[in-house]
Amino acid sequence: MSKKLSREEIERKVNDIIAYVLQIDHSELRGDAVLSTDYQADSLDAVDICIQLEQEFDIEIENELFDTAHQMKVSDVYDLVGERL
Numbered sequence: 001m002s003k004k005l006s007r008e009e010i011e012r013k014v015n016d017i018i019a020y021v022l023q024i025d026h027s028e029l030r031g032d033a034v035l036s037t038d039y040q041a042d043s044l045d046a047v048d049i050c051i052q053l054e055q056e057f058d059i060e061i062e063n064e065l066f067d068t069a070h071q072m073k074v075s076d077v078y079d080l081v082g083e084r085l
Helices: 007-022 035-039 043-057 063-071 074-084
Strands: none
Touching: 007 035, 007 043, 007 074, 035 043, 035 063, 043 063, 043 074
């Protein structure tokens, strides 16, 4: 991305992707929630989320993270994106 996004913009876009992939309402998303235990995300959901994050933010996420991303907290996903911008 050409311009640096604020934390709020990152959170909003990440929330949009997570809510879309997991088909949940935005109001259910919490930063301390774990994707797998709180939203029943599985490894395929995690791959879908990672691919969409890469496309939306024009970043690269290591393949190793694709397998474990469903075990991350939502706030960890925000951090992951922020570190790669």
